[in-house]
Amino acid sequence: MTGETHPVRLRPRRPCPLCGKPSQQKYHPFCSARCADVDLNRWLGGHYAVPAEEEPDPGDEPPPEKEP
Numbered sequence: 001m002t003g004e005t006h007p008v009r010l011r012p013r014r015p016c017p018l019c020g021k022p023s024q025q026k027y028h029p030f031c032s033a034r035c036a037d038v039d040l041n042r043w044l045g046g047h048y049a050v051p052a053e054e055e056p057d058p059g060d061e062p063p064p065e066k067e068p
């Protein structure tokens with residue numbers, strides 16, 4: 001043991017996950033209210049935006065060409 005300990009940074013600054021800018025403590029972990037809002041909208045939007053069900057083929061498609 002060397003007796004020396006590396007100082008532990010209690011608050012490591014992580015870059016904004018959206019734009020990579022230094023995050024602000026006020027909007028942690030984002031850099032600004034905009035990025036925080038974007039992330040929030042992403043969560044809310046993805047919650048009910050895309051339906052998980054796939055529509056089955058009706059099997060009643062009209063023929064592409066009409067017979068004379």
Ligand SMILES: [Zn+2]
Nearest residue numbers: 016019031035
């Ligand atoms: Zn940002």
